[in-house]
Amino acid sequence: MDIDAELMLRFKQGDVSSFEKLMRKYKEQVVNIIYRFIGDRDEAEDLAIEVFLKVYKSAKAYRAEAKFSTYLYRITVNLCINELKRRKRHKSVSLNNPVASKELSSPVSILEQREREALVKKMIDTLPPTQRIPLILQVYEGLSYKEISKVLGCSVKGVERRLYRAKTALRKKLEPYLRSQK
C-alpha cells in the first residue's frame, strides 16, 4: 500500500495531522491541474479547496483500493468537468477561445516567458476537454498512460489515442514558432 493511502486510512481513524500532510503534499498539484484546465488562478484555488473538502468528507467511505493520488486526481478531474458543465449552462467565459492569428505572429524565440506561457495556455484551451485532461495529467503531472486510464476510467489505448490527437494537434499549431526557435 502506498504511504499516502496509509495516511488517508490514519485520517479515517481520526488522525487529522495525516490529512494535513496529504493536503500539504498535493495542494500544488491539485491547484495546477485545475488552473491549467480552467485558466483562472483564484477559481482554481477555490475549487482545490472543494476537492480537499470532498476528500475530507468522504474519508469514512475511503478504501485503499488504488493509489491515493489516483483517487485524488479522479476527484479533481470530476470537479473540473462539473465546473465546465456549470459554465456551459451559465454561458460564462468561453474556455475554448481560439488563438487569434495576430497573437501568434511573433516567433517563439522572441517571446517573453510570460507570453510563451499565455500562448501555451491558449493552445491547450483549444483542445476538447477529453484531450485536455489527459494532456495536463501526462505533461505536467508526469502520470503514465496506465495511471491516467485509472483516473479517467478508460482504457490505456483510449489514453494513447487521446494524447496522440492532442499532441499532433498542438504540434501543427505550434510548428511555425517551433521552426523559428532553432
Next chain:
Amino acid sequence: MKCGKVRRKLVAYLDGELGERQKKLIKEHLEVCDGCRKEAEILIRTSCFLKGWKGVKPSLDLEAKFWQKVFSEEKRYLSPRPILKMPRAVFSTVLLGVLAAGILLGVFIEKTLSWRTARFWEEEYVSSSGLDSFQDFPSGSLCEAYFNLTFKEEENSP
C-alpha cells in the same frame, strides 16, 4: 515498420509508453528515415514548449481557507434546527404558553380521573365490606347475635 504506423506510434514512443519490441522497431526506423526523424524532433520540441508553462504556487492561506470552510460547514451541520432559531423573546413566550397549556391539561386530567377513581373506590368498598348484604350472616354466628340485638334495640327505641 512503415512510416504511417511509426507516425501513429511516435507520441507513445516519445512518452516512453511502448513495449521493448515496438520501441526497438521504431528506433531502427528513425535511424534510417529522415521524414519520421524530423517529425519526432518537432514533437519533442512541442513537448518542451508545453512544459515551459510553469503553473502557479498556491497561496499561503489556502490551507487556512480550507479549515475555515471545514469549521463553518461543521458549525452549520451542528447548529439547531430552524424552529429553535426564532428570536429569544418569541421562543420564551412560546415555551411559556406550551408549559401553561400543559399544566392546565394536567389539572383537568387529574380532576377527571380523581372523581372517577373516588366513585370507583366507593363502590368497591361498599361491595367488598358486605354492607350491601348485611342480612346474610351465618346463622348462630356472633355477628348475627350482635346484629339482632342492635336491630331490635333500634326497633324498640322510640
